[in-house]
Amino acid sequence: MIGLGHETKHVVRWVTLVTGNESKTTDIWNEINLIKLLDIKNLTRIVFQCTWPSCLKNTATCEAIEAHVRNEHLKDRVLLHSGEEEFYYTEIELGLTSPPPTLSHRDMARPPYEDPEYQRQLVGTMRQNILSGTVPIIPQSPHKLLKLSPRPHSPKVTPVSPRRVRGENKKCRKIYGMEHREQWCTQCKWKKACSRFGD
DNA sequence: TGTGCCGGGAG
């Protein structure tokens, strides 16, 4: 009997939409169930999932999802700031054997940068910016291409550690102060990258 | 001088 495939759960966060002259960002946990029916040796594969509200289309290639987004959602839309075009999709990895990414303790140890979750963490920033009312309403999307530059298919290799650049957000230490260390997030207590207020 | 945190270490 043919392998029926595994069911993999993935969580994608992020929906950014821009309307005429107003932008708004929705932070949702868009949970999807993806069913893998292929019986292939590959252990993982990338699927591109549209994040347009209530559109769950996903495709196998980057080009396909871009075409989808452009034709279905950005149809009557002018390019944003000078030749900049936004796309609304996320790249998700289907793990067939490896367990789904740990969504709970997002807290504990793991290489902070080069972390897939790392980029989706802008929400932490959003929260802080919104609370302090200093957000110029310029949301970023998971994928933003400039001038439609066709991606030359990055060869999947980036060994050099980017050496995390200091973010702008205030972290637990500055917020709560040394005198209330117990209120810091675990990472801050351990002098690791803050997990409560990401960058 | 203070903050953020990597790399390393102790238990």
Place this chain on the structure above:
DNA sequence: CTCCCGGCACA
């Protein structure tokens, strides 16, 4: 694994 901190980059 949990927890701590030296020392460095950056502000």
